[in-house]
Amino acid sequence: xxxxxxxxxxxxxxxxxxxxxxxxxxxxxxxxxxxxxxxxxxxxxxxxxxxxxxxxxxxxxxxxxxxxxxxxxxxxxxxxxxxxxxxxxxxxxxxxxxxxxxxxxxxxxxxxxxxxxxxxxxxxxxxxxxxxxxxxxxxxxxxxxxxxxxxxxxxxxxxxxxxxxxxxxxxxxxxxxxxxxxxxxxxxxxxxxxxxxxxxxxxxxxxxxxxxxxxxx
Numbered sequence: 111x112x113x114x115x116x117x118x119x120x121x122x123x124x125x126x127x128x129x130x131x132x133x134x135x136x137x138x139x140x141x142x143x144x145x146x147x148x149x150x151x152x153x154x155x156x157x158x159x160x161x162x163x164x165x166x167x168x169x170x171x172x173x174x175x176x177x178x179x180x181x182x183x184x185x186x187x188x189x190x191x192x193x194x195x196x197x198x199x200x201x202x203x204x205x206x207x208x209x210x211x212x213x214x215x216x217x218x219x220x221x222x223x224x225x226x227x228x229x230x231x232x233x234x235x236x237x238x239x240x241x242x243x244x245x246x247x248x249x250x251x252x253x254x255x256x257x258x259x260x261x262x263x264x265x266x267x268x269x270x271x272x273x274x275x276x277x278x279x280x281x282x283x284x285x286x287x288x289x290x291x292x293x294x295x296x297x298x299x300x301x302x303x304x305x306x307x308x309x310x311x312x313x314x315x316x317x318x319x320x321x322x323x324x325x326x327x
Contacts, residue, residue, distance in 0.1 A: 121320050127151055128318030171195050198222070264290065 131151060134144035174188035182188070201219050206212040246265050249258050271287020316322040 117323065121323055124323075125318055125320060128314070132314075132318065167195065167199075 130144060131148050133141070134148035138145045138148070171192060174192050177188040178185050178192060201216070201222055204210075205216045205218055211217060242265070246262055249262060252258070267283060267287055267290060270283035271285075271290075273283070313322070
């Protein structure tokens, strides 16, 4: 049987790192050096992840710069993306280098976040609400099913529950909406989170047991 040395070496590294991190959480109180090793490995992982993000951003900028240079049919979108990327990178790097503030004290970054990113997110959120309302209207024109009735009923109760009292009179929809938000909706979201956590645990165990080797692909 032919053994790939590079794949075996990567698997060995993944096994060692995975078991060190796992054991640091399980028996870290009795073996303090595992906690120190976990911190060192986590710092290295954060550094590698940041480097990968930077490389990905530079590659994205290079691809769209080529589209601008070749004047492809959608080059205008690439132009705005390139300008936005350069602006974001410049705003994030130049002020700290000039001692003009960093993080929350970087006024230029705060301005862009507040008046560009937040405003754009609000616009997208309003568009999502419009799409949901339109989807509900189209559902009313189809043959009703149990899921359709549940969806439309929940949407109507939510809209009525979020309305302010008319003439100082509360119709009671707000209490029903709060119950829906804090009982079935919260239970469903917690169930989804538990499912995601179990999936992460299963995937992590398969990786540290070398059952899956995504790093070798």
